[in-house]
Amino acid sequence: MHNELKITDMQTLESNKKNIEESINPISLDLPDFTTDSYKDAYSRINAIVIEGEQEAHDNYISIATLIPNELEELTKLARMEMKHKKGFTACGRNLGVVADMDFAKKFFSKLHGNFQVALEKGNLTTCLLIQAILIEAFAISAYNVYIRVADPFAKKITEGVVKDEYLHLNYGQEWLKENLSTCKEELMEANKVNLPLIKKMLDEVADDASVLAMDREELMEEFMIAYQDTLMEIGLDNREIARMAMAAIV
Numbered sequence: 001m002h003n004e005l006k007i008t009d010m011q012t013l014e015s016n017k018k019n020i021e022e023s024i025n026p027i028s029l030d031l032p033d034f035t036t037d038s039y040k041d042a043y044s045r046i047n048a049i050v051i052e053g054e055q056e057a058h059d060n061y062i063s064i065a066t067l068i069p070n071e072l073e074e075l076t077k078l079a080r081m082e083m084k085h086k087k088g089f090t091a092c093g094r095n096l097g098v099v100a101d102m103d104f105a106k107k108f109f110s111k112l113h114g115n116f117q118v119a120l121e122k123g124n125l126t127t128c129l130l131i132q133a134i135l136i137e138a139f140a141i142s143a144y145n146v147y148i149r150v151a152d153p154f155a156k157k158i159t160e161g162v163v164k165d166e167y168l169h170l171n172y173g174q175e176w177l178k179e180n181l182s183t184c185k186e187e188l189m190e191a192n193k194v195n196l197p198l199i200k201k202m203l204d205e206v207a208d209d210a211s212v213l214a215m216d217r218e219e220l221m222e223e224f225m226i227a228y229q230d231t232l233m234e235i236g237l238d239n240r241e242i243a244r245m246a247m248a249a250i251v
């Protein structure tokens with residue numbers, strides 16, 4: 001009798017604790033319905049963006065290796081990871097019964113892709129690294145961190161594995177730019193002025209679809225800014241320089 005009472009008390013306590021946890025952690029609540037047409041429609045574009053982004057990231061690291069041949073091995077490793085990411089996200093779409101809209105995704109990346117190709121042709125390594133290893137990776141990190149909180153269980157697991165790699169990629173660009181800061185600062189600033197606004201536009205373009213997936217625009221921006229500013233700080237830029245660079249997103 002006494003024991004039974006105790007168990008009931010403990011259950012009540014447990015369920016109270018759970019209610020409190022949920023009320024202070026709204027992130028664990030309100031997962032979207034992954035089976036609705038509207039979810040799948042938005043997912044067909046977002047999934048395509050991610051698949052195309054991973055493919056282009058692969059191609060970009062292979063291209064960057066032509067500008068730093070002695071880094072071929074390391075860059076090939078990064079490129080391989082990107083192909084693994086692409087496979088993972090392709091599986092996420094398949095798992096939900098969604099066909100990715102790849103034409104949309106190619107258009108989505110076309111401006112940034114074009115700028116990367118021009119920089120590559122000119123041998124502008126700093127610009128290539130800023131576009132791929134800083135801006136695109138920080139964009140991916142922000143998107144994946146937000147997505148993990150609202151993803152279906154299958155995709156969540158895959159994305160958690162992917163985002164760990166993306167931090168390594170961001171770090172790769174960061175370390176190169178840090179070592180070469182004295183000679184690449186001017187090009188870095190200039191490339192940022194041209195390309196950060198494109199990232200901002202891309203974020204705006206994806207915001208409506210992302211919100212159908214329960215991903216909040218402000219949260220995406222916040223996560224992006226954290227990854228971006230952290231990296232610039234690690235590269236060795238001062239507060240004023242970082243502020244000036246970030247400002248390029250709003251003008």
Ligand code: PL3
Pocket residue numbers: 046047049050053054057082085089092136137139140143144147166169206210
């Ligand atoms: C670099 O390794 C990959 C670059 C991919 C860029 C992705 C940007 C994603 C924006 C859309 C946010 C949705 C995330 C949902 C994942 C299925």
Ligand code: FE2
Pocket residue numbers: 054057081082085140162166
């Ligand atoms: Fe990736």
Ligand code: FE2
Pocket residue numbers: 057082137140165166169
């Ligand atoms: Fe990456």
